[in-house]
Amino acid sequence: xxxxxxxxxxxxxxxxxxxxxxxxxxxxxxxxxxxxxxxxxxxxxxxxxxxxxxxxxxxxxxxxxxxxxxxxxxxxxxxxxxxxxxxxxxxxxxxxxxxxxxxxxxxxxxxxxxxxxxxxxxxxxxxxxxxxxxxxxxxxxxxxxxxxxxxxxxxxxxxxxxxxxxxxxxxxxxxxxxxxxxxxxxxxxxxxxxxxxxxxxxxxxxxxxxxxxxxxxxxxxxxxxxx
Ligand SMILES: Nc1ncnc2c1ncn2[C@@H]1O[C@H](COP(=O)(O)OP(=O)(O)O)[C@@H](O)[C@H]1O
Ligand SMILES: [Mg+2]
Numbered sequence: 001x002x003x004x005x006x007x008x009x010x011x012x013x014x015x016x017x018x019x020x021x022x023x024x025x026x027x028x029x030x031x032x033x034x035x036x037x038x039x040x041x042x043x044x045x046x047x048x049x050x051x052x053x054x055x056x057x058x059x060x061x062x063x064x065x066x067x068x069x070x071x072x073x074x075x076x077x078x079x080x081x082x083x084x085x086x087x088x089x090x091x092x093x094x095x096x097x098x099x100x101x102x103x104x105x106x107x108x109x110x111x112x113x114x115x116x117x118x119x120x121x122x123x124x125x126x127x128x129x130x131x132x133x134x135x136x137x138x139x140x141x142x143x144x145x146x147x148x149x150x151x152x153x154x155x156x157x158x159x160x161x162x163x164x165x166x167x168x169x170x171x172x173x174x175x176x177x178x179x180x181x182x183x184x185x186x187x188x189x190x191x192x193x194x195x196x197x198x199x200x201x202x203x204x205x206x207x208x209x210x211x212x213x214x215x216x217x218x219x220x221x222x223x224x225x226x227x
Pocket of ligand 1: 013014020021022040041042043044045046047048049
């Protein structure tokens, strides 16, 4: 089953002489449950793509269909709900709420929808993330790796169909970075979640099912990884 269809997606920043084509007619589809790594040099359009897929930026042209619905046609409220319920977003800077503790930061997406928190699910996420002893800590009482794990917990709590991560281990040491990737893979396999990770790290890319390489706003290579 196709979970994501990106059709002729283009993004142009600026006007006239200073105009930049960050994405230039990008098209691809992703099957449910696939783990895709997106690689490419700095400035090749990877973050722009992830921002548009995550609904935090809009395309200049083209379409993004998630599970058959065009996300670009949602209004702001619908988009916010779609993001909370269908997407797990992990960006490089953790975006934790400083006055909320670990448990509150992780369960925020549920709270915003006035949905019931399943204690068992929270326990599972927290245990997998190794944050059990830190539930009452505030973000500034945590290390960088722990803060990133909280951000991942927040993305995982809903078991979203689509997880988007932009260099999720960019600021972390290699041991923590391995743990985080193992965790995302586990969630990908256990819950058939589709996982799209932008990364510079070849070790991470090699673990994906598929590697899409970007250059100058276009897909320059798209290959299956041999197991
Ligand atoms: N908000 C913006 N305004 C103007 N140009 C931008 C903006 N965001 C990104 N760009 C430009 O778009 C291109 C692609 O950027 P980006 O998607 O961040 O690349 P990557 O994540 O692959 O490093 C770059 O040339 C960048 O300078
Ligand atoms: Mg980037």
